[in-house]
Amino acid sequence: MMKKTLLLFFVFVNVLMVNAQTTxxxxxxxxxxxxxxxxxxxxxxxxxxxxxxxxxxxxxKVFYKKPNKLRINNESGISFIPKGSVNINLNNIFxxxxxxxxxxxxxxxxxxxxxxxxxxxxxxxxxxxxxxxxDETLSLIRKxxxxxxxxxxxxxxxxxxxxxxxxxxxKVIFTFNTKDYKLPKGITFDYDDGSKKxxxxxxxxxxxxxxxxxxxxxxxxxxxPDSVFK
Amino acid sequence: xxxxxxxELFKIFKRPRTYIAFGAVAAIVFLFQIGLKFxxxxxxxxxxxxxxxxxxxxxxxxxRLLNGYFICFAILNILLIQMPxxxxxxxxxxxxxxxxxxxxxLSLTKPISRTDYMLVKFAASVIYTLILLLWLAxxxxxxxxxxxxxxxxxxxxxxxxxxxxxxxxLWRYVAAFGYAAVALTTVSALAFLLSVFAENSIGPIIAxxxxxxxxxILSEFNIPIYDKTVKPYLFTTHMVAWKGFFYVQADAxxxxxxxxxxxxxxxxxSMGILIAYIIGFVGTAIWIFKRKDILT
Numbered sequence: 001m002m003k004k005t006l007l008l009f010f011v012f013v014n015v016l017m018v019n020a021q022t023t024x025x026x027x028x029x030x031x032x033x034x035x036x037x038x039x040x041x042x043x044x045x046x047x048x049x050x051x052x053x054x055x056x057x058x059x060x061k062v063f064y065k066k067p068n069k070l071r072i073n074n075e076s077g078i079s080f081i082p083k084g085s086v087n088i089n090l091n092n093i094f095x096x097x098x099x100x101x102x103x104x105x106x107x108x109x110x111x112x113x114x115x116x117x118x119x120x121x122x123x124x125x126x127x128x129x130x131x132x133x134x135d136e137t138l139s140l141i142r143k144x145x146x147x148x149x150x151x152x153x154x155x156x157x158x159x160x161x162x163x164x165x166x167x168x169x170x171k172v173i174f175t176f177n178t179k180d181y182k183l184p185k186g187i188t189f190d191y192d193d194g195s196k197k198x199x200x201x202x203x204x205x206x207x208x209x210x211x212x213x214x215x216x217x218x219x220x221x222x223x224x225p226d227s228v229f230k
Numbered sequence: 231x232x233x234x235x236x237x238e239l240f241k242i243f244k245r246p247r248t249y250i251a252f253g254a255v256a257a258i259v260f261l262f263q264i265g266l267k268f269x270x271x272x273x274x275x276x277x278x279x280x281x282x283x284x285x286x287x288x289x290x291x292x293x294r295l296l297n298g299y300f301i302c303f304a305i306l307n308i309l310l311i312q313m314p315x316x317x318x319x320x321x322x323x324x325x326x327x328x329x330x331x332x333x334x335x336l337s338l339t340k341p342i343s344r345t346d347y348m349l350v351k352f353a354a355s356v357i358y359t360l361i362l363l364l365w366l367a368x369x370x371x372x373x374x375x376x377x378x379x380x381x382x383x384x385x386x387x388x389x390x391x392x393x394x395x396x397x398x399x400l401w402r403y404v405a406a407f408g409y410a411a412v413a414l415t416t417v418s419a420l421a422f423l424l425s426v427f428a429e430n431s432i433g434p435i436i437a438x439x440x441x442x443x444x445x446x447i448l449s450e451f452n453i454p455i456y457d458k459t460v461k462p463y464l465f466t467t468h469m470v471a472w473k474g475f476f477y478v479q480a481d482a483x484x485x486x487x488x489x490x491x492x493x494x495x496x497x498x499x500s501m502g503i504l505i506a507y508i509i510g511f512v513g514t515a516i517w518i519f520k521r522k523d524i525l526t
């Protein structure tokens with residue numbers, strides 16, 4: 001009887017230990033996974049959803065090279081690439097983990113993802129706050145919110161598939177802030193075809209743009225020349 | 231009728247001043263292309279000023295944007311406002327020129343009705359307009375495609391940006407040039423009508439241009455009551471409807487739907503109004519000419 005009680009006790013303690021990973025441990029595990037990737041070239045389809053832009057789906061190539069080089073190239077046309085899109089590369093967050101204070105915010109009730117806030121120690125840093133939603137069991141960042149001084153807030157949502165071992169997403173949704181768009185009619189000489197945009201006040205207030213990249217494949221650690229990023 | 235049309239066309243293309251318009255179009259298009267080739271990025275800076283805060287506007291992006299389709303759109307945006315002058319040069323001269331030279335009465339001694347005579351004269355100016363427009367299409371579209379290549383067409387409107395895949399653009403230009411032909415024929419019909427009243431071609435040409443300029447300014451006004459009462463009936467309001475072929479439909483996520491036009495019925499309605507103007511102008515010209523006492 002005593003033996004059984006002890007065994008149960010140890011199992012319980014063990015489970016508690018697993019659940020009670022420190023923020024540093026969680027971040028370290030995620031970082032190790034991401035650090036496996038030195039560079040990659042990925043193919044995918046990019047969908048832009050901005051209230052004032054009508055754009056076709058673009059075939060894109062995304063290039064990454066350590067520590068923080070990222071480029072999105074439209075293979076067959078033109079795409080409006082949002083500023084801050086370099087943040088779709090999660091390695092960017094972990095370039096200098098010692099430069100952040102980490103705050104454990106517990107778990108998100110719906111998804112059970114661990115919420116960790118990163119506060120930069122440097123007062124002059126462009127990033128004011130990063131909030132990460134981490135899947136502890138797989139050591140993957142599922143969601144990230146970054147608030148910057150100059151360019152508002154970026155949001156990232158990731159879905160993972162066959163490249164999860166490298167911490168690389170199959171699908172990334174990048175949400176960003178957009179500013180008002182207006183050109184004088186004296187320049188555009190628009191034709192008024194009578195079709196008014198259905199812009200309710202709520203929609204006008206929503207100055208968020210969205211870029212969705214669905215990756216079809218990655219070529220990892222095969223080398224990417226620096227000339228790509230120029 | 232056909233023989234008479236051939237004579238009229240011969241008369242038009244025999245005159246050296248007919249070629250002024252072709253020379254002017256070539257010079258303007260060429261200057262535009264040269265300007266945009268070497269300083270197009272400054273032009274884009276002005277347009278992209280609005281989006282540069284939210285999006286990456288690199289030199290590579292600007293180079294891609296400055297493709298043949300975009301250049302042609304920019305040229306048409308400016309040139310189709312100047313084209314009426316070149317069209318009026320011939321149409322305004324068709325009757326007044328004959329009166330000025332004293333050959334009108336002689337022409338009417340031929341066994342042909344005044345209505346047929348007028349229709350042939352008008353048909354000749356329409357053919358001239360079409361050839362001029364074809365010349366513009368060759369230089370502005372195919373010339374720009376040759377110099378700048380092709381890529382996605384980006385159209386900047388006052389409240390939004392339209393993007394079209396390169397494979398979805400050429401048919402839009404064909405439609406737009408077709409529409410522009412109707413729009414310029416309207417100006418030609420106006421100059422033709424004014425030509426009936428004058429005995430000197432300068433009068434109808436200047437009067438046509440003045441009317442087009444004043445009405446174009448009025449068409450750009452945005453005054454609430456005027457917007458719905460006067461503006462929809464000005465022919466200049468509908469002359470820019472060729473741009474409607476470059477306004478595309480999009481799905482709920484703002485994804486461009488290839489091969490679509492945002493509001494085709496509106497374009498067809500605009501075309502209908504222009505055709506009504508053409509019939510009105512030419513009909514009035516014939517009606518007046520039939521009752522006119524020809525003295526020269």
